[in-house]
Ligand SMILES: Cc1cc2nc3c(=O)[nH]c(=O)nc-3n(C[C@H](O)[C@H](O)[C@H](O)COP(=O)(O)OP(=O)(O)OC[C@H]3O[C@@H](n4cnc5c(N)ncnc54)[C@H](O)[C@@H]3O)c2cc1C
């Protein structure tokens with residue numbers, strides 16, 4: 001993978017970005033989780049061999065944190081999109 | 097030995113194989129998934145120290161095809177935490193006896209290991225490491241540029257570089273060893289003691305009944321097992337997932353490269369924590385160089401141009417005289433990174449399913465001690481004191497082993 005498609009800026013050299021790890025949603029009620037759920041959230045990883053949903057940060061660009069779906073063996077990026085509290089709609093941009 | 101070599105030279109054909117192929121049984125007491133150094137060493141010590149020989153090592157490709165045959169072979173024990181230092185030091189000692197034990201030259205060269213400090217913060221960390229090391233009886237001390245200049249004349253110690261060298265942590269017993277010989281030595285001696293070694297045998301599933309492991313599925317059929325050990329480094333998460341176990345591991349590629357052979361030029365190992373590069377010279381004269389892991393998690397073993405560019409830039413700040421030297425080869429291996437830069441060894445939530453993983457960029461040097469400790473754990477069911485700090489449950493106890501300060505440079 002050489003290019004990553006920032007939802008704001010378009011295709012850019014991957015070196016402009018910082019990898020943010022696999023998508024790992026924060027527990028909905030952080031104060032109510034037990035130790036096992038908290039450990040899972042803090043440390044455990046699916047570490048998937050296959051298509052992984054993950055965070056990226058456009059550090060040397062628009063400073064947007066966004067999501068990508070990438071195959072972890074071929075590094076092929078299937079899509080990149082903005083995070084929203086509700087499910088993404090097809091073709092949606094980051095500016096609401 | 098030399099007579100055998102001469103005889104071989106006059107005979108035709110291949111040298112005799114180091115071990116014979118064995119039949120794949122449908123049950124073993126212990127099944128070890130992964131034919132890297134850690135898996136083979138565990139098999140060897142199970143047979144040698146505990147008389148447990150109903151053991152199979154299952155390897156997807158060929159032995160040493162993972163990190164054990166791709167690393168830069170640096171062996172040292174100057175870590176940051178007392179538990180880390182004790183553990184790795186035992187490994188260095190075992191490496192010291194290996195050539196004799198195997199009657200096979202593993203070419204261990206204790207040439208001295210130097211970690212450069214370029215900032216006040218780094219000097220402080222080195223000083224702390226030296227003190228922790230010495231308290232554990234490990235030869236390690238802070239040295240200043242005058243001594244550094246004597247130990248490594250080609251190093252640029254002027255104030256010209258962007259980050260001038262201020263001091264270094266000197267660890268005289270640190271060295272280089274021939275990684276393939278380590279893998280072959282363990283394999284040969286494990287097989288001699290009755291262990292079955294099955295290459296081209298990929299594990300595709302693990303069967304668990306009522307919370308206890310009962311066997312594995314492979315591309316060559318099902319195998320029942322009393323104990324299953326996951327020692328697959330970069331693939332540790334994939335294997336653990338087959339048993340329904342989630343690990344605190346992310347797999348990242350680590351790259352390395354070698355230059356064309358040069359005349360003897362560098363007889364110590366030089367590491368820069370701040371620039372994230374390291375270098376040593378092999379017996380063939382090539383400079384072996386590496387850096388930190390790639391900037392994003394992946395199972396890809398392709399090299400990247402940005403690695404070469406970054407590494408070369410930093411290397412020239414340390415050794416400006418290398419600017420005309422050509423690179424010969426570049427490669428990558430997969431590293432199983434944990435949040436505290438320490439391994440995970442021992443039981444999991446599935447009875448009989450054990451792990452020896454999380455070796456990240458530093459697991460080659462741990463092969464002997466880890467094999468010995470895992471064998472003891474499998475044979476006795478008791479976790480040896482030396483590896484208790486590295487248990488998987490440390491994460492739910494929020495009791496991590498912070499080794500980042502000594503292990504974040506990939507070697
Ligand atoms: C470039 C590089 C430089 C390094 N430099 C150093 C260094 O200088 N010093 C140091 O101490 N460490 C170093 N390391 C780290 C070290 O190489 C590893 O930590 C160590 O080799 C891990 O050994 P292992 O036996 O656990 O795993 P590996 O040697 O990776 O073996 C795991 C095996 O499991 C097999 N496998 C995977 N999936 C399956 C399956 N489904 N079924 C069957 N088999 C399977 C693989 O084929 C592989 O052979 C370096 C690593 C790299 C990549």
Ligand SMILES: [Zn+2]
Nearest residue numbers: 006009058062
């Ligand atoms: Zn952008």
